[in-house]
Amino acid sequence: MNGVAFAVNLAATLAAALAVLVAAFAVGLRTGRHRGVDIAWGLGFAAVALDGYGLSAGHGDAGRRALVTVLVVIWAVRLSAHIARRSRGAPEDPRYAAMLAEAPAGGERWYALRKVYLLQAGILWFVSLPVQAAQYLPDRLGPAAWAGTVLWAVGLFFEAVGDRQLARFKADPTNRGRVMDRGLWRYTRHPNYFGDACVWWGLFLFAAQDPIGWAFLPSVLLMTWLLAYGSGKPLLERQMRESKPGWAAYAARTSGFFPLPPRRGPSRAG
Structure with missing residues (x-):
């Protein structure tokens, strides 16, 4: 594994995860509901996998890169689509309502950004590390x-x-x-x-x-x-x-x- 290339990959995939969750935060502010972050959860994994697939070209085995990326995207898109259907027209998720009830007065939106969106961006990036590593391994499947x-x-x-x-x-x-x-x-x-x-x-x-x-x-x-x-x-x-x-x-x-x-x-x- 090329350590320098993988380090660049880690920075780029973290940026991708953050971009998806910050976009979801903007949607949450506009709709007044933060349950949409659960839809962004799956989409964030797909973004990280696709970003890693592009960056790992010329480094990892082509078959491994393609297969692990396809599996992540299938799982992620199905999950996000399912949650989107389930959430259509629904009120705020009780989990997020309870969490945001603890926010300091006047600081609800930044509390939501830190505790809901940025935290999930960091977690999904960390959880996806085995996928990112697999994309850079040179050995065949x-x-x-x-x-x-x-x-x-x-x-x-x-x-x-x-x-x-x-x-x-x-x-x-x-x-x-x-x-x-x-x-x-x-x-x-x-x-x-x-x-x-x-x-x-x-x-x-x-x-x-x-x-x-x-x-x-x-x-x-x-x-x-x-x-x-x-x-x-x-x-x-x-x-x-x-x-x-x-x-x-x-x-x-x-x-x-x-x-x-x-x-x-x-x-x-x-």
Whole structure:
């Protein structure tokens, strides 16, 4: 790996991530809602991957560069499109409303810029480091990359199918107030978050073929932590406990993250 070229790449991809999130901030100010940052989250990953693909020309293996970039863009565009459809006409996300309620009087917009947009730009850039490294590796695609592609596909399946099943469930008025416990949601309370983790572990394997790729293990660990213990699963489950009467029983029989057969009898959720 060309260290100088990769350092230039890191600066350029950080600028790309910041550009996408600052643009989303401008939209948020105009609409008065900051939930659009979730749409920009996926688009930011796509921008970083495409930027890295262009800058890595002549440095990394062409097949590896192309495949890892395509996988990121497919995942990112699907996610952003799904969130855009789900958010159409919806009020402010409770997570951001609660966060911005803590802003000092008169400083709400700059608080939002720092705590919501710039923070997410930095996180998505850091999480994408294995992808950027993979784009600069000179070796041809090997078993680790193909295993990563399979794991990515498993993750995309859980995300896309889980999201589709939940959308259909919510669209049925007879399900109002009920907990989704069908399809993939029967085996894990968060098939979309589990799928997201699989996607990023799969992309990490593209870099892990080379020993230098393991230096970026903290990136995928951070993403997994955010999904399972940070801003993903815990915040959503807190909302569900408060709004869905059947949530406790569902959580007692259904795995919290990894897909497992439903439990029988009283048990604590995993």
